[in-house]
C-alpha cells in the first residue's frame with residue numbers, strides 16, 4: 001500500500017441515531033484486525049466548543065481522553081473497540097472550528113481578506129481532518145460526520161469532504177449510512193428515503209462509494225441492485241446492517257458483508273486473507289453464554305437517559321464477561337431514594353454503584369444508598385461524585401460531623417470534607433477548566449485497591465472540580481477509612497476504601513473511560529466479582 005494515509009468519511013442520511021459511531025468503530029476494528037493502524041475522528045456540527053458544558057440529557061455522557069479533552073461519547077466506542085487511546089484531535093466541533101478561525105482573524109492572519117465559510121471555515125475543517133494523518137501514526141483515518149445530510153449545520157463539513165475527495169482522489173472515500181424502513185402492511189423494505197438522501201449528497205457534489213443500509217429485515221439482491229442503480233454504486237457496495245443484539249456484534253456483521261474488503265478495494269489496496277478476530281469472537285462467545293446473572297444498582301440522577309452513563313454500562317459488560325456472568329443493571333433515580341424507603345429500594349441488589357454527577361439534585365438519595373451499602377456489607381463502588389458522597393456519608397454518620405458536605409452543594413457547610421482546590425477558586429469560565437485528563441495515582445501497599453490493580457502506581461482520567469479536603473485526613477484515617485490511592489505530586493486523595501467491609505471503594509477518577517473489550521477495567525472486574533460473591 002502507498003505511504004499515503006487513507007481517509008474514510010462516514011456520513012448519515014434519512015434519520016439520526018442510525019449508529020454511525022458503531023459502524024465507524026466496526027470498520028476500524030476490521031481494518032485493525034487486518035494489521036493496519038487506524039484511528040477514528042468525530043466532527044460534531046454544534047456550536048459548543050466541546051460537549052463539556054452540555055447537560056447529559058442533550059447528547060449523553062461526556063467522554064474524557066488522556067489529554068483531558070471533553071468529547072462526544074462516540075470516542076468511548078472507538079477506544080472500547082480499538083483499545084487505542086484517542087485525543088483532542090479526535091473530536092472537533094463547529095464551535096472549535098469557528099473559535100480558531102476567529103482567533104486567527106483577530107491576530108491578523110487573514111489581513112485584507114473577507115473571512116468566509118468557504119474557504120476559511122472549510123480549510124480549518126480540512127486541516128483538522130488531516131492533522132491525525134500527519135502524525136504518521138495511522139494508515140487509516142476514519143472521520144465520522146455528526147448529524148444528518150441536509151442539516152444546515154453540517155453543510156460546511158460535507159463541502160470539506162467534497163473538496164478533499166477532489167484533492168486526494170483514490171486516497172479518500174465516502175461511506176453513507178442510511179435507513180431502509182420496513183412497511184409491515186406491504187411487507188417491504190422501502191428504498192426511496194435512501195435514494196433521496198443520496199440525491200441530496202450528490203447535490204452537494206459528493207458521490208458516496210459505499211452505502212451501509214440499516215434495516216430490520218434482510219436486504220435481498222433485487223433491492224441491492226435497485227439501490228445500486230439509483231445511487232451509482234456497485235451492488236456489492238450496498239451493505240446490509242441489521243439490528244444487532246449487542247454493539248460488539250456489529251464488526252462480525254460487517255465482516256460477513258465484506259465491508260472491509262470493499263473499502264480496501266475502493267482505496268486501491270489488495271486485501272489478502274481475513275481479519276484476525278479470534279479474541280473478539282471469544283469475547284462475544286462468552287458474552288452470549290453467561291453462567292450466572294448478578295443484579296447491580298446504578299444510582300444516578302440522569303437514569304432516564306441511559307446514554308448519560310454509557311461508559312459505565314459498557315465497563316460492566318466487559319467486567320461481566322471476565323466473570324462469566326451477565327450484569328443486570330438496575331437504573332435507580334437518586335431523587336427517588338429516602339432514608340425511609342432505602343431498604344425496600346435496595347432489596348435484591350448484589351452491588352451498588354453511585355454514579356458521577358454535578359449539583360445538588362438527588363444528592364441525599366445517593367448518600368442514603370451509600371449508608372445502606374456500608375451498614376449492610378453490600379459491595380459499593382463510588383465514582384467521582386459517588387466517591388465524594390461516600391466521604392460525606394462517612395463524615396456525617398461515622399465521624400459525627402452532622403453538617404458535613406461538599407462545598408459544591410452547601411457553600412456554607414461547617415465541615416467541608418469535599419472542597420475546591422485553591423487553583424479552582426478564581427475560575428470564572430466553566431468550559432474546559434475542571435481537573436481533566438490523565439493523572440498518576442500511587443497505590444498504598446496492602447490495600448484492596450493495590451491488590452486489585454496489582455501494581456504500585458496507575459494512571460486514571462479525571463473530570464471534576466472538587467476534591468477530598470486533606471484537612472480531614474487524620475480524622476478519616478483514625479475512624480477506619482483508608483486513603484488507598486493518592487496523587488503522588490499533589491497529595492490529592494484519589495481512592496478511599498473501608499477495609500472492614502467486603503468491598504467498599506470510592507474513586508475520584510473515572511475508571512469507566514479506560515475499560516475496553518481487550519482491557520476490562522480491574523476495578524469493575526473486582527466489583528462484579530464481589531457482587532457475585534455477595
Ligand code: GLN
Nearest residue numbers: 356357384385464465466
Ligand atoms: N461535581 C463533582 C466535582 O466537580 C463531581 C464531578 C463528577 O462526578 N464528574 O468535583
